[in-house]
Amino acid sequence: MIPRSRRSVTSAVLVYLLLIVSLQIFLVTVAVDALQSGNDGLAWTTAVVSVVLAAGGALFYRYLRSS
């Protein structure tokens, strides 16, 4: 039987990652829009935010593995 607290941690990380992936999908639409309008600055800003979010997701996952 899995301790309740551990399941809660897994669920919390799951929710955070769902939010991160939702944001990533939104950022892809922003990046494509920037590409269409020739706005390089916005495309790179979007890419940086996306990488930061992905790194955050990886940290959450690492925390989950260590817990």
Added chain:
Amino acid sequence: MSEVPVDPPVWRRDFPYTSSGEDDVTRRDFVRYLMLASAGFAVGNVGIAAWSSLRSINHGEPQRIVKLADVPEGGSYLFRYPTADDPAILVRLPGDQLAAFSQKCTHLSCVVYYQESDQRFECPCHEGVFDARTGDVLEGPPPRPLGRIDVEVRDDGAVWALAAEES
């Protein structure tokens, strides 16, 4: 006769009978997939940004267009650049300023025409309008400016195209 122990099939590991086992396996797997998806989106976004930057790099070889004296002030001249399949337009604006752009509308690639009275380019297909000095979109559905072509007047009195920015 002794039975040989066999490993449980994959489907039984993925879909265990008890809810406790399922809780542990599927949630963590799902978290891992979400993390990988997030990383995939990040890679995709970096790729889109790189594509956006690379396509604005100029391309094309220097090419003689026309003698400057053959283009009246306020007039325009049609040519093809950087290849024979790429229609382009040179305009001589008031103040002896030259500007050249790809003639392909950035909406659906219809050919744009120069309106001398308004000093702007108009696309007849969906009424997109561009500024003749900068190529910026003034009205209509085009999502980005016309592709600019760098030009200069050389010692022989001719206008030369130097490079085109991809639109």
